[in-house]
Amino acid sequence: MKTKTAQLRDSASTRWLMLLLVALTMFAAYVASDVFSPLQTLLEKHNLWNPTEYGWFSGSYSIFNVFLGMLIFGGLILDKKGIRFSGILSSALMVIGIAIKYWAISNDALLDTTMRFFGDEYKMQVVWAVVGFGIFGVGAEVAGITVSKAIVKWFKGKELALAMGMQLSLARLGSAAALAFSPMIAVKFASVSTPVLFGLVLLVLGGLSFVIYSIYDRRLDKQIKADETEPEESFNMKDVKDILSNKGFWLIAILCVVFYSAVFPFLKYAAGLMQYKFGVDPELSGLIPSMLPFGAIILTPLFGRIYDKIGHGADLMIGGSVLLVSVHILFAMPFITQWWIAIILMVLLGIAFSMVPSAMWPSLAKIMPERQLGTTYALTFYIQNIGLMIVPILIGSVLKNYCVITTIENGVAVNTYEYTLPMSIFAGICSLAIIVSLLLKRVDKKMGYGLQLPNIKK
Numbered sequence: 001m002k003t004k005t006a007q008l009r010d011s012a013s014t015r016w017l018m019l020l021l022v023a024l025t026m027f028a029a030y031v032a033s034d035v036f037s038p039l040q041t042l043l044e045k046h047n048l049w050n051p052t053e054y055g056w057f058s059g060s061y062s063i064f065n066v067f068l069g070m071l072i073f074g075g076l077i078l079d080k081k082g083i084r085f086s087g088i089l090s091s092a093l094m095v096i097g098i099a100i101k102y103w104a105i106s107n108d109a110l111l112d113t114t115m116r117f118f119g120d121e122y123k124m125q126v127v128w129a130v131v132g133f134g135i136f137g138v139g140a141e142v143a144g145i146t147v148s149k150a151i152v153k154w155f156k157g158k159e160l161a162l163a164m165g166m167q168l169s170l171a172r173l174g175s176a177a178a179l180a181f182s183p184m185i186a187v188k189f190a191s192v193s194t195p196v197l198f199g200l201v202l203l204v205l206g207g208l209s210f211v212i213y214s215i216y217d218r219r220l221d222k223q224i225k226a227d228e229t230e231p232e233e234s235f236n237m238k239d240v241k242d243i244l245s246n247k248g249f250w251l252i253a254i255l256c257v258v259f260y261s262a263v264f265p266f267l268k269y270a271a272g273l274m275q276y277k278f279g280v281d282p283e284l285s286g287l288i289p290s291m292l293p294f295g296a297i298i299l300t301p302l303f304g305r306i307y308d309k310i311g312h313g314a315d316l317m318i319g320g321s322v323l324l325v326s327v328h329i330l331f332a333m334p335f336i337t338q339w340w341i342a343i344i345l346m347v348l349l350g351i352a353f354s355m356v357p358s359a360m361w362p363s364l365a366k367i368m369p370e371r372q373l374g375t376t377y378a379l380t381f382y383i384q385n386i387g388l389m390i391v392p393i394l395i396g397s398v399l400k401n402y403c404v405i406t407t408i409e410n411g412v413a414v415n416t417y418e419y420t421l422p423m424s425i426f427a428g429i430c431s432l433a434i435i436v437s438l439l440l441k442r443v444d445k446k447m448g449y450g451l452q453l454p455n456i457k458k
Contacts, residue, residue, distance in 0.1 A: 007223045008216060015154045019163050021213035022147045023170040025091060028206030029140045030174030032098050032199030033061065035182045038271035038286030039192050042183070044415075046192060047111065051417075053126045055396015058268040060130035061137035062389035071385060074142035075378020079239075079371065082221075083150050084214040086374075090143035091207035097136025098200045104128035106193035141385060145377035150217070152365045152373055157457045161313075161362040165304025168357055169297040176297065179267065180290035183282065239372045243379060248367040248449055251440040252360060253383045255317065255433055259356050261387030262328060262430035263349075267292065268392050269399075269422065273331070276416050278339045288339070291346045292353055299354035304362070313359035313451040314441035320355030321433035323348060328430055332423035356433070359451075367449050391429065395422050 009015050036043075036057070043049040049057075065071040078086040104110060110125035117127075147167060155163040182195040243249055270289035274280040280288060307313050327349045330336060368376045403418045444451040 007227070008220045009154045014216070015158070015163075018154050018213055018216055019151065019167060020170075021209050021216075022087075022150050023167040024209040025087070025143060025206040025213075026147055026167060026171040027174040028199070028202035028209075029094060029143055030171045031178045031202050032094065032136065032196075033140060034175045034178035034267065035195040035199045036192075037268050038179050038183045038289065039186055039195070040269070040272050041275060041282050041285075042186055042192050047105075047123075047125065049123070049126060051396045051400040052120060053122055053396075055393045055399075056122065057126060057129055057133060058265065058392035058396070059389040060133045061140075062134075062385035063130070064134040064138050065141055065382060065385040066389050069382070070138045071141050071145075071378050071382045072375075074138070075145055075375040075381075078142070078146055078149060078374030078378065083146055083153065084217055086142060086146040087150070087210045087214065088207070090139040090146060091203070091210050093139025094136050094143065095139075095200065095203050095207060097132045097134070097139060098196065098203055100132030100135065101129050102132075102193060102196045102200055104132060105196055106191070137385075141381050142378075145374060145381055148361060148377050149373050150213070152370060153217075153220075156365060156370065157455075159305075159308055160365065160455045161304035161307040161358060162301055163304075164361050165301035165354075165358045168300045168361075172296040172300070172353075175267070176290040176292075179271070179286040181286075183271070183284070183286050240375060243368065243372055243376050246367065247443050248440070248447060249364070249376060249380070251436055251443060252364055252367065253380045255321075255356070255360060255436045255440065256380050256384045257387040258429055258432040258436065259321065259324065259360075260384050261391045262324060262426045262433075263292075263353055264388055265391040265395060266328075266426055269395055269419075272417060273419050273423070274339075274342060277337055277419050278342045279337070280339055280342075288342055288346055291343065292350045296350050296354045296357075299351055300358045303355050303358035307359050307362060308455040311452050311454045313363050314437065314444055315452070316355045316359035317363075317437040318434070318441065320352045320359075321430070321437045323352035323355070324430045325427060325434060327352065328423060328427035332420055332427055334420045356437075362455060363449070363451050366451060366455075387429075395425065398422055398425065 009018075040049075040051075040054050043054060044051075074086065074090070077089070104125050107125065110128060111123050113124045114121045115124060115127050116122075148164070151163050151167060152160065178195070178199070185195045185198065186192045267289055270292075271285040274288050275282050275285045278288075303316055307316060327345050330341075330345055364376055364380065365373065398421055399417050402421055405416045405418055407416065440451070443449075
C-alpha cells in the first residue's frame with residue numbers, strides 16, 4: 001500500500017502564505033476597480049462627463065464578460081489549463097485594461113470627439129475608458145474564480161471559510177483604500193488620472209505576487225500526483241450540463257447576482273449619495289462608504305470562522321440578506337439626512353456584506369465537486385456580472401432623467417441629485433435575496449449539501 005507523504009498544504013504556515021500571495025493579487029484588483037467610484041462629481045466637473053456616461057463606464061466592467069462570454073471561457077480554461085495559467089493570464093489582462101483606461105483618462109484630446117451609441121453622444125474618452133475597464137473586468141473576474149479555486153485546493157477540509165473570508169477581507173481593504181483616498185489623491189494632484197496610475201502600479205505588483213504563488217503551486221501539484229492511487233477524473237464538457245442542472249448552483253448564482261447588484265453598484269454612487277443627501281464635503285465623500293469594506297475586513301473572517309467551526313451557512317445568508325434590505329430601505333427614506341445616521345447604516349451594511357459572502361462562496365465547494373469548481377465559479381460570476389453591468393447603467397439613467405435638481409450658484413447652473421428613487425431600486429433588487437436564501441436552506445435540507453454543517457472535518 002502506498003504511503004501518503006506530507007504535502008505543502010498540510011503545513012499551516014505554507015498554506016496561509018499561499019493565501020496571502022493570491023490575496024495580494026485581489027487586493028490590487030479591488031483598488032484598481034474602485035478608484036473611480038468616489039470620483040463621479042470630479043469627472044462631471046473637470047472632464048464634463050454626465051451621469052449616463054458615468055453609468056456606462058461603471059457597467060463596462062462586465063460588458064465583455066456578459067456579451068462575449070469571456071468569463072465562461074475563463075472558467076473552462078481554468079479547469080482545463082489549471083490555476084497557474086489562468087492566474088498569470090488574468091493578471092496580464094488587468095494590467096492591459098487599466099493601462100488603456102489610464103491613457104484615455106489622461107488624454108484630454110479625447111474629450112473633443114464623440115461617438116453616437118444607442119441614440120446618445122458619448123465622449124471618446126468615455127468610450128476608451130469603457131474598453132479598458134471592460135478588458136480589466138475580464139481579467140479581474142477570471143482572477144477571482146482562479147483565486148477561489150486556489151483557496152479550495154489548499155484549504156478544503158481545513159479552514160476553508162476562514163481562508164476565503166481572509167482573502168475577501170484583504171480585497172475589501174483594497175476597496176476601502178480606493179474609496180477613502182482616491183478623491184484626496186485626485187484633488188492633491190488636480191487630476192482624476194493619478195489614482196488610476198496608482199492602481200496600475202499595484203496591479204503589476206499583484207501579478208508578481210501570483211508568479212511567486214505559482215512556484216509553490218507547481219510543487220504541490222507534483223506532490224498530489226505522486227500520492228495519487230488512481231488518476232483523478234478530469235473535467236469534461238458534460239460537467240457543464242451537470243452544473244446547470246444543479247438546483248443548489250442556481251440558487252447560489254441568483255443570490256449572488258441580487259446581493260452584489262445591491263452592493264457594488266451602490267458603492268459606485270455612494271460618494272454622490274453622501275455629498276448630495278447627507279451634506280458631506282466632496283473631498284471627504286468617499287470616507288463614509290469606505291466604512292463598508294472596512295467593516296467587512298473585520299467581520300468576514302469572523303463569520304467564516306463561525307461557518308468552519310459551527311456551521312449554519314444558510315442561516316448566515318438569510319440573516320445577511322434581511323439586514324441588507326433593511327439598510328437600503330432606510331437609505332431611501334427622504335427624511336433621513338443626518339451624516340451620523342449614514343455612518344451607522346454603512347456599518348450595518350458592512351455586517352450584511354460580511355455575512356452573505358462568508359457563507360456563499362464556501363458553500364459552492366460543498367455543492368459541486370472540485371474538478372467542476374472553476375467552471376462553477378465562472379458561471380456564477382457570469383450571472384453576477386449581468387447584474388453588475390445592468391444596474392449601474394440603470395441607476396445612471398434614472399439619476400439623469402428623474403433625479404436632477406438644478407440650482408443657480410454665483411450665476412452658474414449647478415446640478416445636484418435626489419437619491420430616493422435610486423435607493424428604492426437597490427432595496428427592491430436585494431429584497432429578492434431573502435426569498436432565494438430561504439429557498440436555498442429548504443433545498444439544502446432536501447438534497448443534503450451540508451450547508452448547515454461545519455466545514456472543518458474532524
